[in-house]
Amino acid sequence: xxxxxxxxxxxxxxxxxxxxxxxxxxxxxxxxxxxxxxxxxxxxxxxxxxxxxxxxxxxxxxxxxxxxxxxxxxxxxxxxxxxxxxxxxxxxxxxxxxxxxxxxxxxxxxxxxxxxxxxxxxxxxxxxxxxxxxxxxxxxxxxxxxxxxxxxxxxxxxxxxxxxxxxxxxxxxxxxxxxxxxxxxxxxxxxxxxxxxxxxxxxxxxxxxxxxxxxxxxxxxxxxxxxxxxxxxxxxxxxxxxxxxxxxxxxxxxxxxxxxxxxxxxxxxxxxxxxxxxxxxxxxxxxxxxxxxxxxxxxxxxxxxxxxxxxxxxxxxxxxxxxxxxxxxxxxxx
Amino acid sequence: xxxxxxxxxxxxxxxxxxxxxxxxxxxxxxxxxxxxxxxxxxxxxxxxxxxxxxxxxxxxxxxxxxxxxxxxxxxxxxxxxxxxxxxxxxxxxxxxxxxxxxxxxxxxxxxxxxxxxxxxxxxxxxxxxxxxxxxxxxxxxxxxxxxxxxxxxxxxxxxxxxxxxxxxxxxxxxxxxxxxxxxxxxxxxxxxxxxxxxxxxxxxxxxxxxxxxxxxxxxxxxxxxxxxxxxxxxxxxxxxxxxxxxxxxxxxxxxxxxxxxxxxxxxxxxxxxxxxxxxxxxxxxxxxxxxxxxxxxxxxxxxxxxxxxxxxxxxxxxxxxxxxxxxxxxxxxx
Ligand SMILES: CC(C)[C@H](C(=O)O)[C@@H](O)C(=O)O
Ligand SMILES: CC(C)[C@H](C(=O)O)[C@@H](O)C(=O)O
Numbered sequence: 200x201x202x203x204x205x206x207x208x209x210x211x212x213x214x215x216x217x218x219x220x221x222x223x224x225x226x227x228x229x230x231x232x233x234x235x236x237x238x239x240x241x242x243x244x245x246x247x248x249x250x251x252x253x254x255x256x257x258x259x260x261x262x263x264x265x266x267x268x269x270x271x272x273x274x275x276x277x278x279x280x281x282x283x284x285x286x287x288x289x290x291x292x293x294x295x296x297x298x299x300x301x302x303x304x305x306x307x308x309x310x311x312x313x314x315x316x317x318x319x320x321x322x323x324x325x326x327x328x329x330x331x332x333x334x335x336x337x338x339x340x341x342x343x344x345x346x347x348x349x350x351x352x353x354x355x356x357x358x359x360x361x362x363x364x365x366x367x368x369x370x371x372x373x374x375x376x377x378x379x380x381x382x383x384x385x386x387x388x389x390x391x392x393x394x395x396x397x398x399x400x401x402x403x404x405x406x407x408x409x410x411x412x413x414x415x416x417x418x419x420x421x422x423x424x425x426x427x428x429x430x431x432x433x434x435x436x437x438x439x440x441x442x443x444x445x446x447x448x449x450x451x452x453x454x455x456x457x458x459x460x461x462x463x464x465x466x467x468x469x470x471x472x473x474x475x476x477x478x479x480x481x482x483x484x485x486x487x488x489x490x491x492x493x494x495x496x497x498x499x500x501x502x503x504x505x506x507x508x509x510x511x512x513x514x515x516x517x518x519x520x521x522x523x524x525x526x527x528x529x530x531x532x533x
Numbered sequence: 534x535x536x537x538x539x540x541x542x543x544x545x546x547x548x549x550x551x552x553x554x555x556x557x558x559x560x561x562x563x564x565x566x567x568x569x570x571x572x573x574x575x576x577x578x579x580x581x582x583x584x585x586x587x588x589x590x591x592x593x594x595x596x597x598x599x600x601x602x603x604x605x606x607x608x609x610x611x612x613x614x615x616x617x618x619x620x621x622x623x624x625x626x627x628x629x630x631x632x633x634x635x636x637x638x639x640x641x642x643x644x645x646x647x648x649x650x651x652x653x654x655x656x657x658x659x660x661x662x663x664x665x666x667x668x669x670x671x672x673x674x675x676x677x678x679x680x681x682x683x684x685x686x687x688x689x690x691x692x693x694x695x696x697x698x699x700x701x702x703x704x705x706x707x708x709x710x711x712x713x714x715x716x717x718x719x720x721x722x723x724x725x726x727x728x729x730x731x732x733x734x735x736x737x738x739x740x741x742x743x744x745x746x747x748x749x750x751x752x753x754x755x756x757x758x759x760x761x762x763x764x765x766x767x768x769x770x771x772x773x774x775x776x777x778x779x780x781x782x783x784x785x786x787x788x789x790x791x792x793x794x795x796x797x798x799x800x801x802x803x804x805x806x807x808x809x810x811x812x813x814x815x816x817x818x819x820x821x822x823x824x825x826x827x828x829x830x831x832x833x834x835x836x837x838x839x840x841x842x843x844x845x846x847x848x849x850x851x852x853x854x855x856x857x858x859x860x861x862x863x864x865x866x867x
Binding site for chain 2: 269270271272273274279282321322324326327328330331332333334335336337338339340341342368369370371372373374375377378380397400401402404405406407408409422423425426427428429430431432433434437438
């Protein structure tokens with residue numbers, strides 16, 4: 200069993216080793232292949248996602264991706280490595296769960312999953328600018344919409360979820376977002392046990408802010424999924440606790456939702472739980488080892504129950520390393 | 534002084550007369566010109582925004598727009614009348630304030646304004662579908678970006694606001710969203726007293742959910758402004774309390790943020806406060822009568838302080854008419 204490990208930039212270097220340590224604790228034979236990507240890599244080699252990294256990721260299938268810093272200005276030749284990696288590996292669904300943990304920073308009662316289309320929409324990178332007018336293409340295809348819908352409904356069926364809410368803005372974008380919605384409804388017919396409804400993205404932002412506990416699963420095009428999953432992460436205790444899995448047919452990328460966090464990088468206080476919980480998703484969904492995923496999640500819960508966490512979620516908080524040891528100790532006791 | 538009144542669909546018919554009554558109470562000479570738009574209008578005349586309505590709106594300059602129902606499916610010939618009206622009247626800035634009111638449904642301490650670009654972005658309605666691939670154009674121009682930024686900074690200066698946060702996703706859309714951001718930064722140079730920062734739209738959704746009170750003004754492209762303003766409205770007591778003003782050079786449209794609410798239309802319980810507070814924005818910003826705007830806002834506050842409101846924000850709530858009378862009574866006492 201192989202795992203391609205891409206720490207990336209900033210706190211990626213701090214949280215990824217912790218999550219990988221957790222995986223090694225439950226999968227003793229796991230082979231690691233380290234690879235580079237991100238802003239530092241771009242500055243050094245002129246490519247944010249080197250070919251060698253892509254090859255290693257392809258060869259392993261399972262990938263652990265930390266976080267990368269991306270420039271806010273147009274930089275010639277730079278393209279977001281995680282967006283590229285998602286597409287190159289065919290990871291068409293980005294699965295972002297939010298589950299209330301026993302912490303005062305978490306709003307209680309939330310247990311939802313956002314399934315985000317992961318390969319198209321405004322993320323295709325087709326933009327032009329003539330000095331006065333800039334245009335970008337939002338691209339939605341039948342095939343990608345059907346594919347991500349299929350993944351969402353399959354996951355709902357296997358996880359015993361009852362309801363999927365399709366997110367769109369079809370009142371303004373009847374052809375693109377309408378297509379996404381119609382494809383989801385088409386797939387839904389094969390899953391009569393799952394209730395399907397739909398919601399405009401603006402209404403969904405309001406409803407998620409008012410009553411996140413009223414949602415079960417959400418299925419969204421790429422950009423809406425990006426925005427809504429960050430919104431919900433706020434109620435789940437912040438980005439320090441938000442895991443995700445990018446899922447495809449031949450590959451999966453575990454990826455904490457947080458970024459490289461340059462403001463706290465190097466201080467040893469980054470929260471590794473988002474990375475650890477992403478590792479659990481890799482175990483459950485990609486390696487099909489739900490019993491191991493559960494062990495990891497239970498160790499996280501027991502650690503939090505003992506009042507141990509980093510300063511972003513508990514005061515006074517402990518260091519990344521301290522929290523990591525606490526989780527691994529509990530894992531070994533289980 | 535003339536006002537073009539467009540009730541639209543659903544609860545538009547219930548709340549617009551109330552807001553217009555409030556305006557008449559403070560501006561006794563106000564002349565009303567009624568006009569049609571919306572789904573009912575489309576079904577009857579084949580046009581959601583008849584030419585006659587557009588002419589009346591143009592002739593009056595000041596417009597009161599209630600709400601319209603829009604179909605979620607592609608309907609040949611239908612285009613959202615409010616999106617058309619905003620563009621046709623050149624109302625380039627959509628101003629959406631959220632201010633905590635003395636109600637338990639409101640999160641306290643919020644006092645922010647979202648200024649949303651109102652004429653372009655994915656709202657240009659340039660979409661194509663060939664049966665497999667659908668594309669939509671996201672269009673951002675220098676001129677519209679500079680114009681809305683100018684309005685935002687002018688408003689910040691006059692209202693004594695300290696900080697403007699520019700919203701974008703320039704890490705993925707460096708040309709379109711980057712242009713929007715760069716134009717805002719260009720305009721900002723003329724306002725050295727205002728602090729300017731920028732935030733990715735996903736991060737903004739998270740920060741708004743965590744700490745809406747930490748924002749002052751936000752300046753956003755059309756679609757992000759749409760999503761974030763609904764998000765924030767949730768903390769301001771819901772859509773029943775969220776006002777807006779679409780502002781241009783030759784026209785302004787007062788418009789409650791809520792929709793036509795078919796679920797409660799006809800029951801006489803729609804909250805007219807969003808419409809009344811939109812009327813106050815028309816008074817303050819368009820007609821330049823801040824003292825009258827204040828009277829209206831004080832009457833609303835006094836009514837809420839007396840525990841009178843519709844069921845969406847207070848229990849037990851009163852009817853639209855009861856609340857309307859309570860506000861107008863207080864207005865007359867002031
Ligand atoms: C870093 C950025 C490209 C990325 C995205 O927008 O997908 C991030 O926000 C995320 O949600 O994973
Ligand atoms: C009804 C719809 C076209 C509109 C929009 O998206 O602008 C609404 O959501 C709003 O925010 O005013």
